Amino acid sequence: MEPDKNDAARGWLFAEKLLAEELAESVEKLTDEEVDEELRAAGYDPASIPTADEMLERAAARTLEREHAAKAQDIRVLSPAERRHTAERPQTRTLLLLVAAMFTLFIVVMVEQGPAIVAFFKHHTEAPIGPDNERSPPSPQPPPPTPEERAEVLRNDATLACEDYRWVLCRDKLDEARALDPAGEGSPIVKKERTAIQKGLYPPRDDKGMK
Amino acid sequence: MCDSSAPSLDRVHAQLSDPRCRARLIAIALRITGSPASADDLVNDAIMLVLDPEGFPWKKWTFMTHMTFAMRHVWDEQRRRFSVKKEIPDENVTLGLKGLSREPPADDELDRRRWLATLRQLAQRVLAKLDGQHPRARQCFNLAVQGIEQPAEQASAIPRPVAEVYEAHRILRRYASPVRKEWEREEEQRMREQRATWDREQRKVQS
Numbered sequence: 001m002e003p004d005k006n007d008a009a010r011g012w013l014f015a016e017k018l019l020a021e022e023l024a025e026s027v028e029k030l031t032d033e034e035v036d037e038e039l040r041a042a043g044y045d046p047a048s049i050p051t052a053d054e055m056l057e058r059a060a061a062r063t064l065e066r067e068h069a070a071k072a073q074d075i076r077v078l079s080p081a082e083r084r085h086t087a088e089r090p091q092t093r094t095l096l097l098l099v100a101a102m103f104t105l106f107i108v109v110m111v112e113q114g115p116a117i118v119a120f121f122k123h124h125t126e127a128p129i130g131p132d133n134e135r136s137p138p139s140p141q142p143p144p145p146t147p148e149e150r151a152e153v154l155r156n157d158a159t160l161a162c163e164d165y166r167w168v169l170c171r172d173k174l175d176e177a178r179a180l181d182p183a184g185e186g187s188p189i190v191k192k193e194r195t196a197i198q199k200g201l202y203p204p205r206d207d208k209g210m211k
Numbered sequence: 212m213c214d215s216s217a218p219s220l221d222r223v224h225a226q227l228s229d230p231r232c233r234a235r236l237i238a239i240a241l242r243i244t245g246s247p248a249s250a251d252d253l254v255n256d257a258i259m260l261v262l263d264p265e266g267f268p269w270k271k272w273t274f275m276t277h278m279t280f281a282m283r284h285v286w287d288e289q290r291r292r293f294s295v296k297k298e299i300p301d302e303n304v305t306l307g308l309k310g311l312s313r314e315p316p317a318d319d320e321l322d323r324r325r326w327l328a329t330l331r332q333l334a335q336r337v338l339a340k341l342d343g344q345h346p347r348a349r350q351c352f353n354l355a356v357q358g359i360e361q362p363a364e365q366a367s368a369i370p371r372p373v374a375e376v377y378e379a380h381r382i383l384r385r386y387a388s389p390v391r392k393e394w395e396r397e398e399e400q401r402m403r404e405q406r407a408t409w410d411r412e413q414r415k416v417q418s
Contacts, residue, residue, distance in 0.1 A: 008331045011337070014356075018383055021276045022384055024276045039241065049237055052233065060259075
């Protein structure tokens with residue numbers, strides 16, 4: 001997090017540290033009663049201050065939440081530079097795909113109709129060309145996703161939607177997921193998202209929000 | 212990541228065990244965020260950062276100063292990330308009309324460079340305000356740039372009595388505070404504009 005030495009950015013961080021020190025000192029010198037009063041005035045009940053263990057547990061839980069969100073965002077939006085880069089590629093990619101498809105077609109035809117082609121070029125007609133019954137049985141299809149797996153995908157979508165403040169979409173995805181996997185509704189992330197949706201769609205009038 | 216084996220965990224836990232310390236942390240978070248729900252989250256996020264050996268581990272300063280600094284940093288970061296996220300709304304991606312990448316994000320370095328550029332800009336503003344005045348404050352600022360931050364170290368580097376260094380720090384605070392407030396106003400304005408752009412894009416897609 002720290003900039004390199006002799007970087008002017010360090011100077012500002014030092015100034016920030018001085019400002020942080022000032023703010024911390026101004027709160028530290030308040031009496032307990034004054035602190036409680038300040039908390040109440042801001043709408044925070046002093047009796048609900050978490051214990052040290054609770055604070056550490058919540059910090060750890062938030063780490064997990066972040067990891068979950070990071071996983072959900074495994075597929076990410078391209079940066080403008082990447083977009084430009086990919087925009088230049090489609091023609092090359094299409095061409096390569098076309099060549100690959102033609103090559104595959106050639107192989108298939110050679111395997112399926114090899115003797116007939118050879119016969120055609122050699123003008124041999126002795127060997128009758130019969131049906132080819134040596135095809136391998138079709139490979140088994142992967143099993144369809146379970147309702148829980150589908151619900152997980154929907155919940156990941158909901159997380160993305162919630163992060164983008166698209167509350168209605170987020171709610172719909174969560175509802176869909178709940179229909180498929182009611183047990184997953186109890187997860188802390190889902191609960192948190194439900195709360196966020198509620199706040200996002202029906203914000204309380206006295207909530208100052210982001211400062 | 213919170214590292215439960217980190218020695219800092221015990222030190223942080225010891226500090227948090229004091230109810231007075233916890234109440235004051237919440238009070239500081241409330242002053243920063245202005246919202247009880249955000250204050251709780253901010254304290255938790257700052258603890259996470261302080262426990263992370265690669266984040267902002269608690270080494271020097273008092274615990275309260277360190278946590279205040281961490282909370283301000285986290286809050287700025289969250290607002291900045293929010294605004295960066297909204298900078299390039301591209302509904303074509305969500306509509307499946309544009310490409311997606313599975314490669315690791317390349318934005319982190321760009322993000323860091325943007326952050327450093329902002330810090331440098333703010334440093335320049337403070338220096339511009341100090342221009343021609345308060346040479347001692349300027350000296351202390353420059354020493355901090357070189358990594359010399361402790362009042363006693365700065366006093367011996369100048370060299371002047373430590374009381375003068377404290378006075379220089381007081382002056383620096385006086386000049387840095389309006390610079391910070393000005394920057395916060397600019398950020399709020401920028402975010403408002405981005406939200407408006409974002410809303411327009413959303414309406415366009417929905418229609």
